[in-house]
Amino acid sequence: MSFRSPICVVDSHTQGEPSRVVVSGGPDLGSGPIAERLRRFSSEFDHFRSAIVCEPRGSEVVVGALLLEPVQPDSSAAVIFFNDVGYLGMCGHGTIGVLATLAYLGKVGVGLHRIETPVGIVQATLHKDKSVTVENVPSYRFRSNVSVNVPNYGVYAGDIAWGGNWFFLVSDAPCDLIPENRTTLIAVATAIRSALQESGITGANGAYIDHIEFFSPPHDAENSSRNFVLCPGASFDRSPCGTGTSAKMACLYDDGKLPAETSWKQEGILGTVFEGSIRAGHDGEVNPSIRGRAWITGESKLLFEDDDPFRAGIKF
Ligand code: PYC
Numbered sequence: 001m002s003f004r005s006p007i008c009v010v011d012s013h014t015q016g017e018p019s020r021v022v023v024s025g026g027p028d029l030g031s032g033p034i035a036e037r038l039r040r041f042s043s044e045f046d047h048f049r050s051a052i053v054c055e056p057r058g059s060e061v062v063v064g065a066l067l068l069e070p071v072q073p074d075s076s077a078a079v080i081f082f083n084d085v086g087y088l089g090m091c092g093h094g095t096i097g098v099l100a101t102l103a104y105l106g107k108v109g110v111g112l113h114r115i116e117t118p119v120g121i122v123q124a125t126l127h128k129d130k131s132v133t134v135e136n137v138p139s140y141r142f143r144s145n146v147s148v149n150v151p152n153y154g155v156y157a158g159d160i161a162w163g164g165n166w167f168f169l170v171s172d173a174p175c176d177l178i179p180e181n182r183t184t185l186i187a188v189a190t191a192i193r194s195a196l197q198e199s200g201i202t203g204a205n206g207a208y209i210d211h212i213e214f215f216s217p218p219h220d221a222e223n224s225s226r227n228f229v230l231c232p233g234a235s236f237d238r239s240p241c242g243t244g245t246s247a248k249m250a251c252l253y254d255d256g257k258l259p260a261e262t263s264w265k266q267e268g269i270l271g272t273v274f275e276g277s278i279r280a281g282h283d284g285e286v287n288p289s290i291r292g293r294a295w296i297t298g299e300s301k302l303l304f305e306d307d308d309p310f311r312a313g314i315k316f
Contacts, residue, residue, distance in 0.1 A: 092242010
């Protein structure tokens with residue numbers, strides 16, 4: 001297990017949720033399609049993932065983003081997102097963090113940029129006020145009103161939707177969506193995720209549903225809804241979750257509750273907001289966009305001494 005030390009990273013948070021963008025020192029994954037480079041990253045270089053985002057250099061809440069040379073000449077970057085337990089298809093807050101990082105490094109300016117991800121190309125517009133609009137991958141509801149019996153917690157019903165990751169979206173939250181209730185929210189959402197898996201309830205083509213999302217009315221009447229999102233592993237999204245907001249808007253559109261080109265203000269558990277909307281796509285899909293802001297919090301070199309027992313991170 002070797003590291004090309006140092007690994008240079010820029011840290012940011014998108015409305016509370018941290019991203020760590022690897023700008024140099026990452027593994028050489030070749031120049032093939034991004035999905036192929038992701039396979040190589042996970043099979044040959046998974047120790048880089050855990051070294052970058054797990055303790056002691058990171059924490060379970062950090063989402064990593066490995067910047068890569070894009071395949072298409074008109075893309076600004078390619079990126080693979082990951083966290084303490086594995087890899088993400090897309091990441092809305094992370095894409096906003098990537099654009100803020102590229103702007104901080106002087107690599108992009110105000111305007112539209114194409115970013116390649118393992119699940120498709122997204123467009124991200126950096127605005128003059130430093131906010132970013134992400135035009136996410138096409139999103140859709142796969143199944144509606146699916147019930148699952150959750151041991152110790154009873155029956156929960158929800159929708160299964162794709163927003164760049166797989167989500168189970170539950171409108172009847174087990175308690176108020178406030179930070180003080182995070183332990184209960186994590187416990188119930190984790191139990192729902194396990195129950196879905198044990199019951200064989202999946203996304204399309206048997207995909208594991210790794211994000212669980214609860215909703216409630218917003219706390220601020222200016223907004224449309226409030227959410228709590230359990231991410232893969234045991235961490236929850238501090239932001240309103242870009243892919244989760246995309247999945248939510250796809251369900252609302254399917255229900256006839258969100259017309260195209262209409263603002264949807266998704267409030268997260270900290271009260272921060274992503275402003276979203278959708279354009280109608282093909283075959284029931286929608287093209288969602290979300291707008292938010294990231295702030296740069298640090299720029300550092302991660303160092304790995306040969307005899308450090310935790311140079312590949314701590315795995316709990
Ligand atoms: O913003 O899409 C998102 C996201 C996924 C996991 C954490 N944030």
